[in-house]
Amino acid sequence: MVLSQLDPFLNELTSMFEKSKEKGSVWVTLKRSSLKSKVQKRKLSSAGESIEYRCLIRATDGKKTVSTSVGAKDHQRFQASYATILKAHMTALKKRERKDRKKSTEAEKKEGTSTTKSKKL
Numbered sequence: 001m002v003l004s005q006l007d008p009f010l011n012e013l014t015s016m017f018e019k020s021k022e023k024g025s026v027w028v029t030l031k032r033s034s035l036k037s038k039v040q041k042r043k044l045s046s047a048g049e050s051i052e053y054r055c056l057i058r059a060t061d062g063k064k065t066v067s068t069s070v071g072a073k074d075h076q077r078f079q080a081s082y083a084t085i086l087k088a089h090m091t092a093l094k095k096r097e098r099k100d101r102k103k104s105t106e107a108e109k110k111e112g113t114s115t116t117k118s119k120k121l
Helices: 006-019 038-047 075-089 101-120
Strands: 027-033 054-060 065-070
Touching (some): 006 054, 006 065, 006 075
Antiparallel strands (some): 027 054
């Protein structure tokens, strides 16, 4: 697994979203990672040293996979850039049809009163 820097990763992510605009999907996974093996983690914990965790981010469109690692210092900047990219490329999503709350509650009240009258008769 080759980790790229933040800016090239974001550029590749943008190109993935643009390629899959008409048809396709892009999967992005985020995972906490220390980028150290279990043996190295045990040595650090037994020595009393703290382990610096990073955020491992992978993106794939099924054909191409890119990944990067973000530390605590760069997290705010990365999150802002990532949010901007997501907002720009979420235009293909369909809006959810919402029921009007007032109409649905009125309909439920009418159904509730009509069923109680029919039971009494």
